Amino acid sequence: MSVQTHDAALPASLNPQDVLRRQVRWRVLEIIFWLATLLPFVLTPDYLVLCSQVAIAALFALSLDLLVGYSGLISLGHAVFFGFGAYTAGLIAKHGWGEPITGLAAAAFAAAVLGYLTSFIMVRISHFALIMVTLGLCLLVFELANQLHDITGGDDGLQGVRMWPIFGQYKFDLYGRVAYIYTLVVLFLAFLAVRRIVNSPFGLSLRGMRENQRRMPAIGVPMRSRLQVIYVISATFAGLAGGLLAQTTQFVALDALSFQRSAEVLVMLVLGGAGRLYGGLIGAIIFIVARDQLADMNPQYWYFWLGLLLVIVIIFLPNGILGGLAHLLSRLRSRRA
Amino acid sequence: MIPRIVSLLFDGFAYGMLLFVLSVGLSVTLGMMNFVNLAHGAFAMVGGYVAITLMNKAGWPFFATLPIAFLAAAAFSVVLERLLYRRLYRATDLDQSLLTIGIVFMSIAVAAYVFGTNQQPVQLPEYLRGRIVLGDFNFGVYRLFLIAAALVITVLMVIGLDYTRFGAQVRACVDNQRMARGLGLNVDNVFMLTFALGSGLAGLGGALAIEPMGLDPNFAFKYLVYMLIVVAVGGLASIRGAFLTAGLLGVIDIFSKYYVPEVGSFILYLVMVGLLIWRPAGLFARR
Numbered sequence: 139m140s141v142q143t144h145d146a147a148l149p150a151s152l153n154p155q156d157v158l159r160r161q162v163r164w165r166v167l168e169i170i171f172w173l174a175t176l177l178p179f180v181l182t183p184d185y186l187v188l189c190s191q192v193a194i195a196a197l198f199a200l201s202l203d204l205l206v207g208y209s210g211l212i213s214l215g216h217a218v219f220f221g222f223g224a225y226t227a228g229l230i231a232k233h234g235w236g237e238p239i240t241g242l243a244a245a246a247f248a249a250a251v252l253g254y255l256t257s258f259i260m261v262r263i264s265h266f267a268l269i270m271v272t273l274g275l276c277l278l279v280f281e282l283a284n285q286l287h288d289i290t291g292g293d294d295g296l297q298g299v300r301m302w303p304i305f306g307q308y309k310f311d312l313y314g315r316v317a318y319i320y321t322l323v324v325l326f327l328a329f330l331a332v333r334r335i336v337n338s339p340f341g342l343s344l345r346g347m348r349e350n351q352r353r354m355p356a357i358g359v360p361m362r363s364r365l366q367v368i369y370v371i372s373a374t375f376a377g378l379a380g381g382l383l384a385q386t387t388q389f390v391a392l393d394a395l396s397f398q399r400s401a402e403v404l405v406m407l408v409l410g411g412a413g414r415l416y417g418g419l420i421g422a423i424i425f426i427v428a429r430d431q432l433a434d435m436n437p438q439y440w441y442f443w444l445g446l447l448l449v450i451v452i453i454f455l456p457n458g459i460l461g462g463l464a465h466l467l468s469r470l471r472s473r474r475a
Numbered sequence: 476m477i478p479r480i481v482s483l484l485f486d487g488f489a490y491g492m493l494l495f496v497l498s499v500g501l502s503v504t505l506g507m508m509n510f511v512n513l514a515h516g517a518f519a520m521v522g523g524y525v526a527i528t529l530m531n532k533a534g535w536p537f538f539a540t541l542p543i544a545f546l547a548a549a550a551f552s553v554v555l556e557r558l559l560y561r562r563l564y565r566a567t568d569l570d571q572s573l574l575t576i577g578i579v580f581m582s583i584a585v586a587a588y589v590f591g592t593n594q595q596p597v598q599l600p601e602y603l604r605g606r607i608v609l610g611d612f613n614f615g616v617y618r619l620f621l622i623a624a625a626l627v628i629t630v631l632m633v634i635g636l637d638y639t640r641f642g643a644q645v646r647a648c649v650d651n652q653r654m655a656r657g658l659g660l661n662v663d664n665v666f667m668l669t670f671a672l673g674s675g676l677a678g679l680g681g682a683l684a685i686e687p688m689g690l691d692p693n694f695a696f697k698y699l700v701y702m703l704i705v706v707a708v709g710g711l712a713s714i715r716g717a718f719l720t721a722g723l724l725g726v727i728d729i730f731s732k733y734y735v736p737e738v739g740s741f742i743l744y745l746v747m748v749g750l751l752i753w754r755p756a757g758l759f760a761r762r
Contacts (some may be wrong), residue, residue: 212569259752265568266511267755270707271748277700278744285737401576408573442584448577452570453562 187314193321199406199418201375207413210348215276219249221395223377228296228384236302249377257369280395296390317386411458478611489618491725492625497680498702500673506712507649513575516699517582522548522678523690548678549671586692595690710757
């Protein structure tokens with residue numbers, strides 16, 4: 139009885155269930171965004187291969203957002219899980235089982251196992267040591283894959299990946315139509331899952347840990363085990379993205395494990411805005427399209443523009459493009475009021 | 476057998492000493508100023524390119540280029556510090572790493588644009604080439620020079636930090652910024668000078684590294700990992716730690732490349748990750 143009166147006394151905006159419920163509700167802009175992902179079929183049918191690259195990068199950035207944006211963990215080596223998933227999916231297909239969906243599940247599972255094993259280390263260290271250990275693991279696995287030439291193909295990449303049609307019906311075609319639908323569906327399902335996770339009480343506790351690493355344990359949140367859980371989830375989605383890349387391109391380059399890839403996905407996330415779900419997606423679109431355009435002009439100097447972009451975003455848009463837009467909107471609104 | 480081991484030890488130690496010169500500045504910026512400066516390798520590259528240009532285009536002698544390399548890298552770093560770094564002193568590790576990664580990417584592209592992607596040819600003066608033979612053992616003169624230079628720098632730095640007024644100011648600013656400020660020290664200036672010194676040493680290291688390591692636009696990245704290992708394992712802000720770690724790292728790297736070349740850098744990364752898991756603050760951390 140007293141609980142009820144207490145609840146009634148609270149303004150609706152402070153009621154925790156209400157807060158979560160409001161975040162879960164779909165906004166019009168979100169629906170427009172997801173409908174717009176179908177536009178390439180009509181507007182740019184020649185660029186569908188590029189579009190699936192964008193979708194894969196977006197999924198990868200989304201997985202990193204769970205760590206960097208929502209939990210306040212840093213990783214300079216997230217490509218480990220991406221590459222591990224890619225090699226798993228590629229190897230399974232190469233050795234006679236080309237069924238895409240089970241292959242993808244295996245890639246995600248393998249990355250999850252690797253994530254679980256490494257998570258014990260990651261939640262025990264922080265700051266600079268964490269940066270160095272994630273970087274070190276990335277370099278370590280890269281070297282390992284490079285040396286295991288017989289299994290991974292080393293520098294030449296993993297060749298001879300043959301995929302069967304999806305559901306035994308839809309063959310991966312040259313124009314990338316099936317590949318784009320496939321990656322888009324996986325991305326959307328993963329996005330739904332991530333959206334659910336970050337707006338759950340569990341996701342709220344992650345944000346709490348990001349904001350204050352001392353208070354959360356003090357109010358009884360088992361910090362390490364929560365971080366381990368999100369670490370494994372993030373690794374799973376990264377492995378999923380890697381598996382998609384291996385299946386749609388029917389090839390795995392050593393580059394999938396490289397530090398450059400880890401850095402690039404961070405750039406996408408920061409460019410779009412970390413901790414905002416759509417940040418990684420927007421960042422991936424801008425990044426991949428810009429790379430496609432600029433690298434066409436002069437591949438050697440692409441890194442210059444990438445570096446400049448990074449510096450500008452960090453200095454002028456600390457919360458990424460979406461953060462900047464949100465700031466602008468709230469200023470406009472307050473002026474009107 | 477023994478002569479080979481001795482000469483490998485010697486080469487490894489000399490290589491380690493070069494790594495020490497390259498990374499001791501990073502230990503200063505990272506450890507003392509708490510700034511994750513991944514562009515340290517880019518400062519070293521600036522020193523290297525300045526030295527090689529003076530030597531090959533202007534015909535300067537090798538030794539005359541070293542102080543210029545130091546000054547050029549220091550000046551470059553001060554410009555960046557004023558323009559970019561100081562805005563991020565209070566930012567997160569992630570923002571700092573990303574900003575400096577951006578600087579590294581840009582510097583690689585600029586170096587490729589100006590100097591091309593090939594390794595720079597270098598001609599050391601006559602008296603630094605050749606080897607000294609002592610019975611069964613022989614030592615490269617340049618390697619000996621590297622070791623001597625690193626020892627001089629270490630002694631100078633220890634004296635500078637422990638026994639001079641400026642050193643006392645640096646230590647005061649590091650230990651307790653607010654207190655130092657309260658006592659009237661200009662903390663910003665002290666940090667800027669320290670930063671310039673550290674980056675200058677990187678520039679000097681870059682000039683010294685042209686011959687043994689080779690100089691191409693990827694230098695900023697390739698050796699960054701080594702520098703980070705020295706600092707991370709040695710413990711932040713510890714000159715002694717950086718010295719010992721660099722020596723050890725050089726020896727491990729040369730030995731593993733000689734005896735198990737197929738494993739590549741694998742052992743190195745494994746040792747680093749293992750050490751960091753065991754002691755996240757570094758082997759010789761002060762705290």
